[in-house]
Amino acid sequence: MFSKLFALVALNVAVTNGALIHRQDDTPVTIPSTSCEFLPIDCCSTITRANNPTTSVVLATLGIAVKDPTLYAGIGCEPVQGTIGPGGNATCLNENFHPLCCGTKTSFKIDADCTFVDINA
């Protein structure tokens, strides 16, 4: 219980900071929204690889089952607004958030098994 609370506090700090964290040599692949099999697409505040040391502890503490730790995990996630795809008007409510296509979504506003996605393609 204590560790779960700790994880949620750490998470709130990360969400407040709103940073997109990934190593500079980590160039994310971006897929078009038409290739995303896991709708709805979410906009997330902070994004790291699921196997990031801090992120993996948070995910494990909250009991979130990650299928592929080499993919991204997002926190502070909320559904994208508008219509996705070419000619659509999809947008992240918070312009500092980043759209992700995620195979695992949780009630903690944390997603895992995510790929970067272009919501207007």
Ligand SMILES: *[C@@H]1O[C@H](CO)[C@@H](O)[C@H](O)[C@H]1NC(C)=O
């Ligand atoms: C996108 O377009 C639809 C239909 O015109 C509209 O109802 C909706 O409010 C728009 N959404 C955004 C985020 O602009």
